[in-house]
Structure formats: C-alpha cells, structure tokens
Amino acid sequence: MGNDEKTIKEVKIHLHKNFSIKDLRPLKYLIGIEVARSPGGFVISQRKYTLDILEDCGMQRCRPSKFPMEQNLCLTKDDDSKEVDAAKYRRLVGRLLYLTVPRPDIAYSVNQLSQFLNCPRQVHMDVVHRVIRYLKTTPGRGLFFPSSGNLNLIAYCDASWFSFPTTKRSNIGYYISLGGAPVSWRTKKQSIVSRSSAEAEYRAMATTVCEVLWIRWLLEDFDYKKDYATPLMCDNEAAKHIAENSVYHERTKHVEMDCYFVRERVTSGEIKPCKIKSKLQPADIFTKALGTYQFRFLRDKLGVRNLHSPT
Structure with missing residues (x-):
C-alpha cells in the first residue's frame, strides 16, 4: 500500500524474485467482492x-x-x-x-x-x-470510497435499551468514518444487563472508544498521526456528561471501569464526546429496525450507494 508507483513496482519485482507470485493488476473481483472504479472513487x-x-x-x-x-x-x-x-x-x-x-x-x-x-x-x-x-x-x-477529501476520523455510537426481551439485554452499535468513508461498524448484543439507558449508552461509548483507538494507532503505522481529538457523536446527554464529568457518580457506580477508561481518553485529548440529534445519528441503523424514510436517510449517510442506479 502506498502512493509511490516506482517503489510499489520495485517491491513487486523483489517479491517475484523470491516467491512465486502472480500480479493480478488493479483489483476488480476477489472472493465474491466486486470493485468498480471511477474518477470520483470506487465502490x-x-x-x-x-x-x-x-x-x-x-x-x-x-x-x-x-x-x-x-x-x-x-x-x-x-x-x-x-x-x-x-x-x-x-x-x-x-x-x-x-x-x-x-x-x-x-x-x-x-x-x-x-x-x-x-x-x-x-x-x-x-x-x-x-x-x-x-x-x-x-x-x-x-460502499462508496471517495478518492479525494480529508482524513477526518469521526465516530458515532448508540444503544437500544432492553432490545432483547428474553434476556433484557441491550443492543449497541457504532459507525466510524474516515474522510467521509465507512471504515468500521458493528451491531452487538451487550454481554450484561444494563440498569439504565444511560448505562447502555455509556457501554456503547466505551466499545466505540476501543475501536477508535485501534484505528488511530493503525493510522500512525501509516505515518499519519492525528494531533486532534476524534469526535465521538452520541445522542444521549447523560452518557456525554458522564464521560466529561469525573464527579458524576449516581449513574456510574455500575460502569466504573468503563468510566475510567473513557474519561482517561477524553482527558488525554484522543476523544471528544459531542452531541448529535437522534434523527441524525447514523449508528441508529445498527440498534433498531427503522421505518422506510428514516432507514433510507441513515443508509445514505453510511455511504451505501447503488452502483447500477441511473445517473
């Protein structure tokens, strides 16, 4: 991976001398995944x-x-x-x-x-x-990945409290974009029962922070170090307040470890909790079944495009 064509060719020649490899040229189809390129990016x-x-x-x-x-x-x-x-x-x-x-x-x-x-x-x-x-x-x-734009990393997290009636567990979801393109997302049933919606949202926040930190470290390996905090968009005011306020105890005693973990990253300047309206929260699509209009609206925000739609 790189942006220096000469170096890439030299690496290919070196590998070919030492191993039996086949250059498949620009990627078009691999293990069932099709790649279509255009001047604006690829899908x-x-x-x-x-x-x-x-x-x-x-x-x-x-x-x-x-x-x-x-x-x-x-x-x-x-x-x-x-x-x-x-x-x-x-x-x-x-x-x-x-x-x-x-x-x-x-x-x-x-x-x-x-x-x-x-x-x-x-x-x-x-x-x-x-x-x-x-x-x-x-x-x-x-998924559409644009060929131009910035490399801003933005994370969104959400939770649906008591979404599993049998076990009373909550469902969490997160979505992370890099330069407007999706790079990571997840929907998962929480491993324990949350005693409040704020606790469910905060545990979703802690899970998202883990993924954000990994992506930040990966970008550093690519020699792109981010000197600013990654915005973490959450639609729960209580969870945002817990992350920023180290003395807010009444809703944190059951999530103490997650509290320390997230607050530490907020204090270090790696994460910045931000408020987002629930209707604009793209992670909402990973936590509950939505109606037609809201589903399509959030689906488009995820960067999901129809390659064969008429222009």
Whole structure:
C-alpha cells in the first residue's frame, strides 16, 4: 500500500524474485467482492453473490421490500409459530452474514436473525425472506470510497435499551468514518444487563472508544498521526456528561471501569464526546429496525450507494 508507483513496482519485482507470485493488476473481483472504479472513487459490492442467493432461494420474481425488517419488530425464541428446517435457516443466515461486508444496511437485521440459529421458527424465516426481498431492490448496492477529501476520523455510537426481551439485554452499535468513508461498524448484543439507558449508552461509548483507538494507532503505522481529538457523536446527554464529568457518580457506580477508561481518553485529548440529534445519528441503523424514510436517510449517510442506479 502506498502512493509511490516506482517503489510499489520495485517491491513487486523483489517479491517475484523470491516467491512465486502472480500480479493480478488493479483489483476488480476477489472472493465474491466486486470493485468498480471511477474518477470520483470506487465502490465495493457483491452483486453477483446477491443474485446467486436470490436464485438459490427461488426468489428472483419475489415482491421487493423497501427496508429489510419491519419497524419495531421484536423477535423472540418463545414464538408459537412452527419450526422450520434449521440447516436451511443457518445456511441462509450464514450467506447473509458474509453479505454484510459491503452492506452495513442489513447488519442489524442479520444480527437479530443470528440469535435464533439453534431453533428457528417460521417467523424468523419470514424475516430472512424479507431481507432477501430487500436485497432484490438493489443487488448492486455497496460502499462508496471517495478518492479525494480529508482524513477526518469521526465516530458515532448508540444503544437500544432492553432490545432483547428474553434476556433484557441491550443492543449497541457504532459507525466510524474516515474522510467521509465507512471504515468500521458493528451491531452487538451487550454481554450484561444494563440498569439504565444511560448505562447502555455509556457501554456503547466505551466499545466505540476501543475501536477508535485501534484505528488511530493503525493510522500512525501509516505515518499519519492525528494531533486532534476524534469526535465521538452520541445522542444521549447523560452518557456525554458522564464521560466529561469525573464527579458524576449516581449513574456510574455500575460502569466504573468503563468510566475510567473513557474519561482517561477524553482527558488525554484522543476523544471528544459531542452531541448529535437522534434523527441524525447514523449508528441508529445498527440498534433498531427503522421505518422506510428514516432507514433510507441513515443508509445514505453510511455511504451505501447503488452502483447500477441511473445517473
């Protein structure tokens, strides 16, 4: 990786002399991921892989869906619907998991479906089919990485309190962009039960800070040291206040270790907690099922583009 063509060629020649390698030239297709380049940047997508899923399921002519999961839908294990073929369900969810590499817009839905691999029911299979119907609308959609712009690192974090009714655990999500391009995102069920929404949000903040620090260290390895704090956008005022105020105790006694960790990074100038409106929070798409308008709005903020849409 580099911006010096002469040095890159010298490295290739050196490697070729010592190892048996094959130069595949500019990347176009690799392990199911397609790369399309343009003067404005490049897009990675899995169009062929998506079409293969539709063909294998016999859903080429199915009715498309505008969003992958019904708003406010709550999936549980104790559902009264009939059991389905577990092997088929696992195979479909596994294929969708790989598809989340260039498709963060389906990450939350697939994460929810992954909770029921042991004993899937018909209601869970119906959601799988809905995700596939959503993919049919734009099989060529993928992530856009611009070729120009700054290298500003911005992080967003969010949590959905008590989003898993069976275990009473919360769901956390974060999204990190570099120069306006997505570089890291995640949706995850918290490992313990949070006693308040502020605690759930703060634990999401601590998880995001860990990822931000790793990316900052990685950029330093590329000889790009960031001398300013990385903005951490959070829509919970209480969590932001806890991160900045070392004597705010009433909501921190259950998250003491996370408090010290985040505050230390805020004090060192590596992280700067910032407030963002909930409607503008892109990490919201990783913590709950949204309606059509809000889902599309946040999906576009993630940098997900349709490569084959008319210009």
